[in-house]
Amino acid sequence: MNYNVNEKGYYGDFGGAYIPEMLYPNVEELRQNYISVMQEPEFQEEFKELLKEYVGRPTPLYYAKRFSEKYGTKVYLKREDLCHTGAHKVNNTIGQILMAKRLGKNRIIAETGAGQHGVATATVCALMGLECIVYMGAIDIKRQAPNVARMKMLGATVISAESGSKTLKDATNEAIRDWINNPTNTHYIIGSVVGPHPYPDMVARFQSVISEEVKKQLLEKEGRENPDYVVACVGGGSNAAGLFYHYLDKPEVGIIAVEAAGKGIHSGESAATSALGKEGIIHGSKTLLMQTDDGQITEPYSISAGLDYPGVGPMHAHLFRSGRGEFISVTDADAMQAGLDLCKLEGIIPAIESSHALAIFEDRKFKKDDVIVVNLSGRGDKDLNTYIEYFDLA
Amino acid sequence: MNRINKKLQEDKKLLSIYFTAGYPKLEDTVPVLEELVKAGVDMIEIGLPFSDPLADGPTIQESSTAALKNGMTTAKLFDQIKDIRKTVTIPLIVMGYFNPMLQYGVEKFCKECSEIGIDGLIMPDLPLAEYEAHYKATFEKYDLKMVFLITPQTSDERIKQIDAASDGFIYMVSSASTTGKTSGFSTVQTDYFERIAALNLKNPQIVGFGIKDRETFKAATKTAKGAIIGSAFIKTLTENGIEGISSFVKSINYLGASPEDIR
Numbered sequence: 001m002n003y004n005v006n007e008k009g010y011y012g013d014f015g016g017a018y019i020p021e022m023l024y025p026n027v028e029e030l031r032q033n034y035i036s037v038m039q040e041p042e043f044q045e046e047f048k049e050l051l052k053e054y055v056g057r058p059t060p061l062y063y064a065k066r067f068s069e070k071y072g073t074k075v076y077l078k079r080e081d082l083c084h085t086g087a088h089k090v091n092n093t094i095g096q097i098l099m100a101k102r103l104g105k106n107r108i109i110a111e112t113g114a115g116q117h118g119v120a121t122a123t124v125c126a127l128m129g130l131e132c133i134v135y136m137g138a139i140d141i142k143r144q145a146p147n148v149a150r151m152k153m154l155g156a157t158v159i160s161a162e163s164g165s166k167t168l169k170d171a172t173n174e175a176i177r178d179w180i181n182n183p184t185n186t187h188y189i190i191g192s193v194v195g196p197h198p199y200p201d202m203v204a205r206f207q208s209v210i211s212e213e214v215k216k217q218l219l220e221k222e223g224r225e226n227p228d229y230v231v232a233c234v235g236g237g238s239n240a241a242g243l244f245y246h247y248l249d250k251p252e253v254g255i256i257a258v259e260a261a262g263k264g265i266h267s268g269e270s271a272a273t274s275a276l277g278k279e280g281i282i283h284g285s286k287t288l289l290m291q292t293d294d295g296q297i298t299e300p301y302s303i304s305a306g307l308d309y310p311g312v313g314p315m316h317a318h319l320f321r322s323g324r325g326e327f328i329s330v331t332d333a334d335a336m337q338a339g340l341d342l343c344k345l346e347g348i349i350p351a352i353e354s355s356h357a358l359a360i361f362e363d364r365k366f367k368k369d370d371v372i373v374v375n376l377s378g379r380g381d382k383d384l385n386t387y388i389e390y391f392d393l394a
Numbered sequence: 395m396n397r398i399n400k401k402l403q404e405d406k407k408l409l410s411i412y413f414t415a416g417y418p419k420l421e422d423t424v425p426v427l428e429e430l431v432k433a434g435v436d437m438i439e440i441g442l443p444f445s446d447p448l449a450d451g452p453t454i455q456e457s458s459t460a461a462l463k464n465g466m467t468t469a470k471l472f473d474q475i476k477d478i479r480k481t482v483t484i485p486l487i488v489m490g491y492f493n494p495m496l497q498y499g500v501e502k503f504c505k506e507c508s509e510i511g512i513d514g515l516i517m518p519d520l521p522l523a524e525y526e527a528h529y530k531a532t533f534e535k536y537d538l539k540m541v542f543l544i545t546p547q548t549s550d551e552r553i554k555q556i557d558a559a560s561d562g563f564i565y566m567v568s569s570a571s572t573t574g575k576t577s578g579f580s581t582v583q584t585d586y587f588e589r590i591a592a593l594n595l596k597n598p599q600i601v602g603f604g605i606k607d608r609e610t611f612k613a614a615t616k617t618a619k620g621a622i623i624g625s626a627f628i629k630t631l632t633e634n635g636i637e638g639i640s641s642f643v644k645s646i647n648y649l650g651a652s653p654e655d656i657r
Contacts, residue, residue, distance in 0.1 A: 016524060018519045018520065019448075019521060020519050020543065021521070021544060021545055021548060021567070022545050022547075022572075024548070025545075163455050164445060164459065170446075177572045180448075180449065180570065180571065180572050181570060181575075183545075184547075184570075279496075280493045280497060281492050281519065282446070284448075284519070291497065294467040294469075294498075295444075295468070295493045295496060296445040296462060297446050297493070298445075
C-alpha cells in the first residue's frame with residue numbers, strides 16, 4: 001500500500017482540495033510549482049544552508065539512558081527542541097518562506113494556536129524582510145501572552161480571531177479568509193500537515209529532514225537505519241509526519257502516533273481525533289475530524305495548546321484507517337507526569353505536546369532490545385506557566 | 395423544466411436574496427421565505443449554517459453561529475420547509491458548506507431536497523473536480539442544479555470548464571473577497587464584468603458578493619443576468635426584522651427601474 005500522497009492529492013481516502021473557487025488560483029499555483037521548486041538545486045542548497053547555520057541542524061539523536069533503564073527498552077530522543085525558536089515548526093517555515101520568495105510573494109500570513117508556529121513564521125519573515133501577519137484566536141492570545149510578545153518583537157502583526165470558538169481552527173479560518181481577500185501577493189504558511197493539497201505533502205517534505213537525519217544518526221549509533229518504532233505526538237501532525245516520513249514504506253518500523261485524550265477520551269474534553277472523529281472536511285481537506293452528527297466542527301480540548309486541533313492531517317487519517325499506524329491517546333495527567341519525569345531523569349524540560357509521546361511507555365510495553373525513536377518536538381519553556389500551575393511549583 | 399432554467403429565460407434582471415435559515419429565530423425560516431416572495435424577489439438562496447464558513451465575512455458568520463445556537467440542523471431545515479411548495483413557486487436554492495451535506499449523506503440530502511422542491515445547490519467548498527468525479531450523477535438524478543463560483547482571478551480556460559459543467563447559472567463573485575465587503579464597485583469590477591460578458595458563456599451569470607443596494611445591483615446587472623444580495627440582507631434582517639424585508643427589497647427598486655437600467 002502507498003502511504004504517501006498520490007497524484008490527485010489523496011492519501012487513501014483522505015486529502016484533496018475542498019476549497020472555495022476564490023482560493024483555487026493560489027492553491028493551484030502552489031500545486032503546479034511546489035515539487036519543481038523544491039527540486040531546484042539552488043533551492044535545496046539555500047534550504048539546507050539555513051537549516052544548518054540558522055536552525056542549528058542536524059539536531060542530536062540522543063540516547064536517553066536513564067529513561068531507557070526505567071522502561072527496560074532502548075529510547076532515543078530526536079532533539080527537535082534544540083531547533084532555533086524551540087521546536088520543529090521552523091523546519092517548515094524556512095522551507096515555505098523560500099517557496100514564497102520563489103513564487104514572488106511579498107506578504108506572509110499564518111495561523112497559530114499556542115504561538116509556536118506563529119513565532120517560527122515571524123522569525124523567518126524577519127530573516128527575509130517580508131511582511132508577516134499572524135492570526136491567533138482571541139482566547140489563545142490571552143493564554144499565550146509570551147509568544148504574542150515574541151511575534152511582535154519579531155515585527156509581525158498579530159490579529160485576534162474573534163469568530164467561532166476563538167481558538168486555532170478559527171485562526172485558520174481567518175487566515176484562509178485573508179488569503180481569499182489578498183489573492184495575488186500573499187503566501188499562506190500553514191503550520192501543519194493539514195489544509196488543501198499540496199499543503200500536507202509540502203509540509204511533510206519540509207519536515208522530513210527529521211527522519212532523514214535519524215536514518216544517518218541511527219546507522220552510526222546502532223549500525224542500522226531503521227528503528228523498531230518511531231513515536232510522535234499528533235495534533236495536526238507535522239512533527240509526526242517528519243519523523244515517520246522515511247519509514248512509511250518500511251513495514252519493519254512500527255509507527256506510533258500519540259493523540260491528546262485531554263481529560264479522557266469520553267469526558268467530552270478531548271482531542272483524540274482518531275477515536276472521536278469521523279470522516280469530513282476541515283480547512284480544505286477530507287480527513288478525520290471531531291464534529292457533531294450534523295457535521296458542525298466541534299472544539300477539542302487538551303492541556304497542550306499544540307494538540308487541540310479538531311482534525312488530523314490526511315496522511316495520519318490514512319495511517320490510522322489502513323492500520324499502518326498504531327494510535328494511542330494520552331490524558332493530560334499522564335502527559336504532565338511524563339514531562340516532569342523526563343526533567344528529573346534526563347535534565348530535559350519537554351514541551352507538553354512532546355510529553356504525550358513520552359507518556360506511552362507506562363502502558364505500552366516494548367522488548368528490551370527494541371530501538372525506539374521518540375520525537376522530542378519542542379522544549380517546555382513556553383509551557384512553564386502550565387507546569388507551574390499544574391504541579392504547584394511556585 | 396427546472397424552475398431555475400425557466401426563471402433565467404424571463405426577460406428581466408433577476409434579484410436573488412440569500413438568508414441564513416433559522417435566523418434571527420429558529421422558526422423564522424419560512425416566514426422570511428414567504429415575506430421575500432411577497433416582496434417580489436426572483437430567487438432565494440436558503441443558507442444552511444455551518445460552524446466554519448470559510449468564504450464568508452463577519453455578517454454571515456455571525457448569523458450562522460446564531461442560527462446554530464438556535465438549534466438549526468439539516469434535518470430541522472428540511473422539516474421546516476417540507477411544505478414550502480404549497481405556497482412558494484420561485485426557484486429555491488440551498489447554499490451551504492459541504493461537510494454538513496456529507497454527514498447527512500449526499501444521496502439522502504439530494505433526495506430530500508428534490509422531494510421538497512429545491513432546485514439547486516451552492517456548495518462553495520465542493521470544487522469542480524470532486525463534484526464531477528464523485529457527486530454529479532447523484533445531483534443530476536434528483537434534478538438539482540449545482541451552481542459554481544467564478545472570481546476575477548479565475549482563468550478564462552477554467553471559466554469555460556465551469557460553463558461546460560453547469561446547467562443553470564454561474565455565480566460570479568464580484569471581487570477577490572469574502573462575503574459582505576461593502577467598498578462598492580470600481581473599474582476593476584466593471585472591467586471584469588465586461589470580460590466575462592465577452593466570453594459568451596452558455597450559462598447566464600448572476601453576480602454576488604458586495605451587492606448591497608440599488609447602485610451596486612444596477613452596476614452588477616449591467617452585463618449579468620442578475621445579482622444576489624446576502625450580507626446586506628442579513629444586516630437589515632438583524633436591524634429591522636421580518637417587517638423590514640419588503641421595504642429593503644423595494645429599495646433595490648429593480649422592478650420599478652427604467653428599461654435601460656434593467657435590460
